[in-house]
Amino acid sequence: MLGRLLIKSLWREKARTALIVLSVATASTLVSAFLNIAFTVTEEMAGELRSFGANIVVVPKSEPLEIVIGGLRFVSPGESAYLEEADLPRLKAIFWRHNIAAFAPFLSRVVEVEGEQALLVGTWFDKDIRIPEGKRFFTFASGAQREAASETETFRTGLKSLSRWWQVEGEWPREDEDGALIGSGLARRLKVGIGGRIRIALEKRSAVLPVRGIARTGGVEEEQIFVHLKLAQDLFGLPGKAEKIQVSALVTPDNALAARASRVDPAKLPLEEYETWYCTPYLGSVIYQIEEAIPNAKGKAIRQVSEAEGAFLARMRLTFILVIAVAILAASLAVMATMVTAIFERRQEIGLMKALGANAKHLGLFFLLEAALTGIGGGIVGYFGGLALVPLLSVRTFSLGGFGLSLSLQAAILPITLLVAVSVALLGSFFPVKEAMRFEPVKTLRGI
Amino acid sequence: MIEPLILLKAVTKDYNGKVRALDQVSLEVYPGEWAAVMGASGSGKTTLLNMIAALDRPTSGSVRVDGEDLLFLTEEDRARFRREKVGLIFQQFYLIPYLTAVENVMLAQYFHSMADAREAAEALRRVGLGERMGHYPSELSGGEQQRVCMARALINQPKIILADEPTGNLDAENEKTVMEIFHDLHRRGHTLLFVTHDPQIGTQADKIVKLEHGRVLPAFPVKALRSI
Numbered sequence: 001m002l003g004r005l006l007i008k009s010l011w012r013e014k015a016r017t018a019l020i021v022l023s024v025a026t027a028s029t030l031v032s033a034f035l036n037i038a039f040t041v042t043e044e045m046a047g048e049l050r051s052f053g054a055n056i057v058v059v060p061k062s063e064p065l066e067i068v069i070g071g072l073r074f075v076s077p078g079e080s081a082y083l084e085e086a087d088l089p090r091l092k093a094i095f096w097r098h099n100i101a102a103f104a105p106f107l108s109r110v111v112e113v114e115g116e117q118a119l120l121v122g123t124w125f126d127k128d129i130r131i132p133e134g135k136r137f138f139t140f141a142s143g144a145q146r147e148a149a150s151e152t153e154t155f156r157t158g159l160k161s162l163s164r165w166w167q168v169e170g171e172w173p174r175e176d177e178d179g180a181l182i183g184s185g186l187a188r189r190l191k192v193g194i195g196g197r198i199r200i201a202l203e204k205r206s207a208v209l210p211v212r213g214i215a216r217t218g219g220v221e222e223e224q225i226f227v228h229l230k231l232a233q234d235l236f237g238l239p240g241k242a243e244k245i246q247v248s249a250l251v252t253p254d255n256a257l258a259a260r261a262s263r264v265d266p267a268k269l270p271l272e273e274y275e276t277w278y279c280t281p282y283l284g285s286v287i288y289q290i291e292e293a294i295p296n297a298k299g300k301a302i303r304q305v306s307e308a309e310g311a312f313l314a315r316m317r318l319t320f321i322l323v324i325a326v327a328i329l330a331a332s333l334a335v336m337a338t339m340v341t342a343i344f345e346r347r348q349e350i351g352l353m354k355a356l357g358a359n360a361k362h363l364g365l366f367f368l369l370e371a372a373l374t375g376i377g378g379g380i381v382g383y384f385g386g387l388a389l390v391p392l393l394s395v396r397t398f399s400l401g402g403f404g405l406s407l408s409l410q411a412a413i414l415p416i417t418l419l420v421a422v423s424v425a426l427l428g429s430f431f432p433v434k435e436a437m438r439f440e441p442v443k444t445l446r447g448i
Numbered sequence: 449m450i451e452p453l454i455l456l457k458a459v460t461k462d463y464n465g466k467v468r469a470l471d472q473v474s475l476e477v478y479p480g481e482w483a484a485v486m487g488a489s490g491s492g493k494t495t496l497l498n499m500i501a502a503l504d505r506p507t508s509g510s511v512r513v514d515g516e517d518l519l520f521l522t523e524e525d526r527a528r529f530r531r532e533k534v535g536l537i538f539q540q541f542y543l544i545p546y547l548t549a550v551e552n553v554m555l556a557q558y559f560h561s562m563a564d565a566r567e568a569a570e571a572l573r574r575v576g577l578g579e580r581m582g583h584y585p586s587e588l589s590g591g592e593q594q595r596v597c598m599a600r601a602l603i604n605q606p607k608i609i610l611a612d613e614p615t616g617n618l619d620a621e622n623e624k625t626v627m628e629i630f631h632d633l634h635r636r637g638h639t640l641l642f643v644t645h646d647p648q649i650g651t652q653a654d655k656i657v658k659l660e661h662g663r664v665l666p667a668f669p670v671k672a673l674r675s676i
Contacts, residue, residue, distance in 0.1 A: 001554050001563035005547070012546035352542045355503060356600075357531020357559045359524055442503045445542065 006370055019338050020374040021381060027331030028382020028421040033389040034320045035413045054162055054246035054302060056287055061296045082241035085229065087294045091247065092131045092155050094289040096281045099250040102161035105242035107232045111202045114190050119224045120200060122232020124158035125172045131155055162248055170194035170213035175228050179212040183222035187214045205235050251283045253314045258282040328424055335428025343432045350436050351444030360437045367436060371429035372422050379421025383414050452476040453608060453639050454500055459509035461495055469495040471662040482640040484653035492662040493643040494612055500641065501534050501610050502526040514607055531560045535601030539613035541593040543585040549596045550581040553603050560604040571599040575629055591622025598629060609633060612643045627652065
C-alpha cells in the first residue's frame with residue numbers, strides 16, 4: 001500500500017516532483033562534476049606539478065663528505081659510498097610503485113673540459129628499464145599480507161622525464177651512443193655549439209664527446225655537462241655505481257597521521273595507524289618504502305616542491321568542498337521551500353490520514369520516503385548531468401586536455417552522488433515534514 | 449449491568465477562552481445504540497463528535513469511550529484509539545483524490561494493520577460499489593463517494609461509527625441508499641452516533657440529544673419528535 005501511495009502521490013504532483021528533482025539534480029550535477037574533476041584534476045595537476053622536478057632524493061646511508069663551491073661539487077672519493085645502479089628498477093616494485101612518476105641516477109665529478117673545470121654528471125637520459133618480475137607480497141606488522149599484481153612491462157625514465165621544464169636546443173643524448181648535453185652557460189664560455197666536440201679529462205682518463213644538445217634550466221645545471229651514466233662510470237672508474245637518485249613521486253598532502261609518523265619511527269605507530277599510513281601515498285611512506293626496497297639507501301624529501309604541491313592540491317580540494325557545500329545548502333533550501341508549499345497544500349490529506357489513525361511514524365515514513373525517491377531521481381539526473389558537464393569544465397576552466405577518468409572511478413562517483421542527492425532531499429524535507437506531524441486534524445479537515 | 453460505550457461528563461470546550469462551543473455536556477450511549485446529536489449550525493454538534501473521536505480535547509470534563517479516558521491519552525495513543533475504536537464518516541467524504549475507491553479503503557487498513565485488497569473489495573461490495581472499486585473519487589457520484597467513505601469507516605470493524613452530517617451533501621435517492629446501509633449496520637449491532645440538523649435523519653435514531661448554544665436541551669422523546 002505504501003508503494004502505491006508513494007508512486008501515485010508523486011505522479012499526481014508531477015510538477016512539484018519535477019521541481020524537487022530539478023533542485024536536487026542541480027546540486028547533484030555539481031557534486032558529480034566536481035568529484036569527477038577533483039579526481040581528474042588532482043591526478044593531472046599532481047602530474048603537472050611533478051614536472052617541476054623531483055621531490056625525493058635517495059642517497060647512500062653513509063653519505064660522502066661533499067663541498068660545493070660556486071656550483072661545483074667536490075667529493076673525496078675515498079670517503080664516498082655509492083648506490084648500485086642495478087637496484088634502481090626496485091623503485092618500481094614498491095607498494096606505491098604506480099606513484100613513482102620518474103627517477104634518474106646521478107654520478108658526478110669535477111673534470112677538466114677544454115682547460116676549464118666543470119662538473120660532469122652521468123645520468124640516464126631516457127632509458128627503458130625492465131620492472132622486476134614475479135609476485136610480491138607486502139606484509140604488515142599484523143602479519144596480514146597484500147599481494148601486488150606482477151608486472152612484466154618496462155618503464156621509461158630518466159632526466160628527460162624528471163626535468164621536463166628544461167629547454168634543450170638540439171637533442172637529448174641517447175643511451176646507446178656517446179654524446180653530451182651541455183649547460184648553456186658553460187657552452188657560451190667554451191664557445192661550443194651543437195655538433196661541436198669537447199674534450200673531457202679526469203686524472204689520466206679522457207674522452208672526446210660530440211655536443212648533442214644545449215640545456216637551459218635556470219639553475220646551476222647551466223654550468224654542467226651531462227653524459228649517460230655508463231660513460232661517467234667508466235671515466236670515474238666506478239662501474240655500476242650511482243651517488244644519488246632523484247625521484248619524482250605523486251604524493252598526497254600530509255595530514256596529522258603523516259606528521260605523527262614523521263616524528264616517530266613509523267613502525268612504532270599503533271598497528272592500525274601504521275597500516276593506514278603505509279597504504280597512503282604520503283611523502284614519508286613513499287620514502288619509507290623506497291628505503292625498504294633499496295639496500296643501504298636513505299631517502300630525503302625535497303620539501304619545497306612537495307609542500308607547494310601539497311598546499312596547492314589541498315586548496316583545490318577545499319575549493320571543491322566549499323562549492324559542493326554551497327550547492328547542497330542552496331538545493332536543500334529550494335527543496336525546503338517546495339516542500340513547505342506542498343505540505344501546506346496537502347494539509348487536508350494529512351489531516352484525513354491522522355483522523356484515520358495515522359501516527360507520526362506513518363506520516364514521517366510516507367513523506368520522507370517520498371523525498372528520498374525524488375532525491376534518487378534527482379541524483380541519477382545529476383550524475384549524468386555532471387558527466388556531461390565535466391568535459392566542458394575540464395577544457396574551459398581547468399585547461400585539461402580531456403576527460404580521462406576511468407570507468408571504475410566514474411562508477412564510484414554514482415553512489416556518492418546518490419547519497420548526497422538523497423541527503424539533500426531529506427534535509428530539505430525534514431522540517432516541513434516535522435511541521436506536518438504537528439497538524440491538528442480537526443483544523444486541517446476544516447481547511448483552517 | 450451494561451456500561452455505556454460512550455460516556456461524557458460535564459464536557460466544556462472553549463476556543464481562545466472566548467467562544468464556548470460546549471457547555472457542561474453529559475451524554476451516555478450504550479453498545480448497539482443509535483444516537484443522533486441534533487441542533488442548528490453552531491450549536492456544537494461537530495465539536496461534540498470530535499471529542500468522542502479523539503480528534504479534539506475538552507477544556508474540562510471527561511470523555512470515556514470503551515473504557516478509555518481520552519483526556520489522558522498521548523497523541524500516539526489517540527491515533528491508536530482512532531484507528532482501532534472508531535470509524536469516521538464525513539459530510540465532505542474526504543477521499544484521497546489520487547487513490548481509487550478500493551485504495552481509499554485500503555489506506556485505513558494500512559494505518560490499522562495491513563492492507564488487504566480482497567477484504568477492501570468485499571467492503572465496497574457490501575455498500576453496493578462492487579463495480580466501481582477501480583474508479584477515482586472524481587469519477588464517482590456524491591452518493592458513491594459517501595458509500596466509499598462508509599466502507600472505509602467499517603473496514604477495520606470499529607466499535608463505534610461516528611458520522612458527521614452523512615447525508616448532508618446527498619440527493620434524496622442517495623440519502624435513502626445510505627440510510628438503508630446505516631439501518632443494516634444498526635440491525636447487526638453496531639453502535640452509531642450521528643450528528644445532523646435534519647429531523648428526518650435524526651428521528652431514525654434510538655436516542656436524540658438536542659444541542660443549543662453548546663448546551664444539551666432536556667431529553668426529548670424520539671417518538672414525540674417523530675410525530676411532529
